[in-house]
Amino acid sequence: MTSKKTPLNNEHKLRGGRMVEFAGWELPVQYGSAVAEHHAVRENVGVFDVSHMGQLELVGPDALALAQKVTCNDVERLSDGQAQYSAFLTVEGTFIDDIVVYRINSERIFICVNAATTEKDYQWVCSHQVGSVQVKNRSDSFAQLAIQGPRAEEVLQRLTDTDLGSIQFYWFTFGKVDGVETLISRTGYTGEKGFEIYLPPASAESVWQKLFDAGEEFGILPAGLAARNILRLEMCYPLYGNDIDEAHTPLEAGLAWIVKFTKDFVGKDMLLLQKGNVKKKLSAFEMVDPGIVRDGYAVYSEGVSIANVTSGGYSPSLGKSVGLVYVPSELSHPGCSFEIDIRGSRRAAQIVKKPFLQKERS
Numbered sequence: 001m002t003s004k005k006t007p008l009n010n011e012h013k014l015r016g017g018r019m020v021e022f023a024g025w026e027l028p029v030q031y032g033s034a035v036a037e038h039h040a041v042r043e044n045v046g047v048f049d050v051s052h053m054g055q056l057e058l059v060g061p062d063a064l065a066l067a068q069k070v071t072c073n074d075v076e077r078l079s080d081g082q083a084q085y086s087a088f089l090t091v092e093g094t095f096i097d098d099i100v101v102y103r104i105n106s107e108r109i110f111i112c113v114n115a116a117t118t119e120k121d122y123q124w125v126c127s128h129q130v131g132s133v134q135v136k137n138r139s140d141s142f143a144q145l146a147i148q149g150p151r152a153e154e155v156l157q158r159l160t161d162t163d164l165g166s167i168q169f170y171w172f173t174f175g176k177v178d179g180v181e182t183l184i185s186r187t188g189y190t191g192e193k194g195f196e197i198y199l200p201p202a203s204a205e206s207v208w209q210k211l212f213d214a215g216e217e218f219g220i221l222p223a224g225l226a227a228r229n230i231l232r233l234e235m236c237y238p239l240y241g242n243d244i245d246e247a248h249t250p251l252e253a254g255l256a257w258i259v260k261f262t263k264d265f266v267g268k269d270m271l272l273l274q275k276g277n278v279k280k281k282l283s284a285f286e287m288v289d290p291g292i293v294r295d296g297y298a299v300y301s302e303g304v305s306i307a308n309v310t311s312g313g314y315s316p317s318l319g320k321s322v323g324l325v326y327v328p329s330e331l332s333h334p335g336c337s338f339e340i341d342i343r344g345s346r347r348a349a350q351i352v353k354k355p356f357l358q359k360e361r362s
Helices: 009-014 034-043 065-070 115-127 152-157 201-214 225-234 268-274
Strands: 018-022 027-030 045-050 054-059 080-088 096-103 106-114 134-136 143-148 174-179 180-185 194-199 282-287 298-301 304-315 320-328 336-341 345-352
Touching: 009 018, 009 027, 018 134, 027 225, 034 045, 034 225, 054 065, 054 080, 065 106, 065 115, 080 115, 106 115, 115 134, 115 268, 143 152, 143 201, 152 201, 174 268, 180 201, 180 336, 194 201, 194 320, 225 298, 225 304, 298 320
Parallel strands: none
Antiparallel strands: 018 027, 045 143, 054 106, 054 134, 080 096, 096 106, 143 194, 174 180, 180 194, 282 320, 282 345, 298 304, 298 336, 304 320, 336 345
């Protein structure tokens, strides 16, 4: 099957992007040094093309009611213009997908979903459709850029008259960026200050180029999947397909805060049964012994294989190897130790408090 291409595919190649297949899309894994891209985001500003992400929209008088039913967080708590991290869950309480919900108003709910699950998510939401509401897959209507880092606001402000400083963390507004009507959201997947913007695909190349012109004095860099992955791992943000999936629940994944038992939603009954009796937890660890840990490496406790690393890699910010793993609850406390098989050699690791980095994101 031929991989899909974002509107910026040629731009990535012109900038030296090394393209790989990811979730059915051809995307840049890195342009030069993934570490340099990581540092650009942590210290100055970097830009990600995340146009592969999917977008669903619920429209109609019963849009809010449907959103409440199919997501585990509480959309009614949101004000118009506020966003929320949430999830679609199976009836067993496990992840169909993790999502960001944007409440435009009570009759228009916009949802950003993962690329690999877009069609599955759409069909699943449609299967729960009741009342007066349309479910639209609007993924072809948007390109999406993430401008992330301490200088992100300064760079993006040069392209818009919208007062970016007035947008709080996990809030959004509509405004023009380089003259293009855009949804501007103070969100991201890096732990840094920054924005994600949704715009027409035809305008993506021009806005992309203007962002790099505006950020040239700050050493702005395009950033690929490799940098994005380690940035989110340093913050212990889960990756669908690695850390969360249809085999795990939010309670096991350390995401109980997105589950609101005060409302009814798909999966609630099973989570109520699991509440207070979570037998395994997604935990953060760092290597004690030398060695770079990777996804899938086997984890041992007292000589017995107990799990496999869900996400692992070298953190440039910390100067050590870190990762995430589901371990029995009794081993999930900071200071608990175990071993990881790294190329045939078992190396010591220990649980640490989440996240690896403490960042101010407001």
